[in-house]
Amino acid sequence: MNKKGAEKVLSVYWFVILFLVAGGVFAMTVIFYGSPYDVREVEAGILADKVADCISYGGKMNPVLLNSSGVFNTDFDKIFLKECHLNFGNGQDSEYYVKVNFFRFADLNNPAFVLSYGNSNLFSGCEIKSEDYNKISRCVSRRFYAVDGNNEQYLIEIFSVVRKTNENVK
Amino acid sequence: MRMLNKRAQVGETITWIVGTLIIVVVLIAFVYVSSLLSKAKVVTFSSEKIEGKLIEQKIFFADTLSKSKNKEAIHVWIDNKKNVNE
Numbered sequence: 001m002n003k004k005g006a007e008k009v010l011s012v013y014w015f016v017i018l019f020l021v022a023g024g025v026f027a028m029t030v031i032f033y034g035s036p037y038d039v040r041e042v043e044a045g046i047l048a049d050k051v052a053d054c055i056s057y058g059g060k061m062n063p064v065l066l067n068s069s070g071v072f073n074t075d076f077d078k079i080f081l082k083e084c085h086l087n088f089g090n091g092q093d094s095e096y097y098v099k100v101n102f103f104r105f106a107d108l109n110n111p112a113f114v115l116s117y118g119n120s121n122l123f124s125g126c127e128i129k130s131e132d133y134n135k136i137s138r139c140v141s142r143r144f145y146a147v148d149g150n151n152e153q154y155l156i157e158i159f160s161v162v163r164k165t166n167e168n169v170k
Numbered sequence: 171m172r173m174l175n176k177r178a179q180v181g182e183t184i185t186w187i188v189g190t191l192i193i194v195v196v197l198i199a200f201v202y203v204s205s206l207l208s209k210a211k212v213v214t215f216s217s218e219k220i221e222g223k224l225i226e227q228k229i230f231f232a233d234t235l236s237k238s239k240n241k242e243a244i245h246v247w248i249d250n251k252k253n254v255n256e
Binding site for chain 2: 013017021024027028031032034035037038039041042045049052053056058059060105108141143145146147151155157170
């Protein structure tokens with residue numbers, strides 16, 4: 001009789017343990033798979049590469065950006081998205097920012113032309129190192145060079161910034 | 171005889187309590203580790219090994235087109251790239 005009572009108590013205990021372990025496994029799964037992958041750095045890199053491809057192809061500057069007499073098209077920012085096949089979303093409130101500095105070889109300190117597009121407020125976040133670093137935009141830079149029709153060399157520096165913290169950080 | 175039986179029951183109960191505590195501690199440790207791992211879910215270029223291949227290609231074409239004019243100075247400038255994330 002006593003033995004049967006002990007068995008009943010024990011079976012309740014086993015159910016409690018079973019639910020405890022199942023709850024633990026469930027909690028682990030929710031915690032791990034509930035937090036998103038942070039791909040902002042890769043996204044910023046891909047954006048920089050796309051812009052680089054748009055500015056120069058096969059080592060030559062885009063003729064829409066720089067004409068044959070070496071004059072930059074100052075209206076290029078108006079056609080930037082269409083020319084580069086990009087979509088930045090909501091204008092000034094965008095989650096993206098791109099800045100491209102063009103230098104002539106003779107003067108590497110002062111850019112001959114600066115192209116910028118997107119939410120310029122994001123750029124300031126690149127320098128900040130705080131405890132909430134993950135919640136600040138991610139930035140990537142690229143440097144390369146290209147030549148124009150007259151074989152003049154242009155050194156190009158691209159900064160691309162992606163915020164998108166809601167999608168990448170929990 | 172009765173006394174001896176009770177002692178055996180006490181010993182058995184303590185074993186179960188300790189066993190339960192071990193299960194709970196292990197579960198808490200696993201949940202904590204999974205929360206740490208979830209914070210480390212960052213995909214970077216170094217993990218994908220794709221960084222810079224396109225840029226290297228562009229530099230190579232530009233070198234070819236410009237017949238390597240000012241090549242060394244330009245490559246020094248390119249290598250001094252400011253890493254905005256570091």
